[in-house]
Amino acid sequence: MLQYTSILKSRPYLYLELKKASQLKNQGLDEKTIRSKAIEENIFAVNTEARKREIASTVINRIEGLDNYILDKIVNGSLQTSKQLAIYSILKTDRLFFEFMKEVYKEKLLLKDFIITDKDFNVFFRRKAEQSDQIAEWKDYTFYKLKQVYKRVLSEAGFIKNSKKEVEIIPQIMEEEVVQHLKNIGDMPYLEVMLGEI
Secondary structure: OOOOOOHHHHHOOOOHHHHHHHHHOOOOOOHHHHHHHHHHHOOOOOOOOHHHHHHHHHHHHHHOOHHHHHHHHHHHHHHHHHHHHHHHHHHOOOHHHHHHHHHHHHHHHOOOOEOOOHHHHHHHHHHHHHOOHHOOEEEEEEEHHHHHHHHHOOOOOOOEEOOOOEEOOOOOOHHHHHHHHHHHHHOHHHHHHHHHHO
């Protein structure tokens, strides 16, 4: 099982970077080559050496768990499908984000309550801190930052509309072929957190 991390706060959605890495993988490049291109050729166009390495390692971690069909859909699918699959790649690699989507986002969808409040975030993080000694040691600032980043990631992906006070869920419609593929490869849990009921 994945460890809990707060890594998402410094390496959020990275949609364009994921798309670029997926394209290179589609062209037959392996992860090692993509990593060296990121560092030597700065394909993700970032300023510092540390950032090049950070982004390369995050994006490569996300594409490692994706099959050719998914990679192709990220690169060549519709914008909505591509962005949904970018969220899927985060769900597969970030345990805390997955649990947030399962315990807060999906629950709201099922209850047809399309507003996520600050209180919902706070209750979720407090519950996780009670369940995990590791999370219990995190500073308040980490939770504050994660809350901002979760909102930003979901907003950039088109999963929510973000206003000052609250967050409004935008229920997702996913291509039937993609839904079928994720079911076939046994990834129902990820589908369910994105779509609610299937």
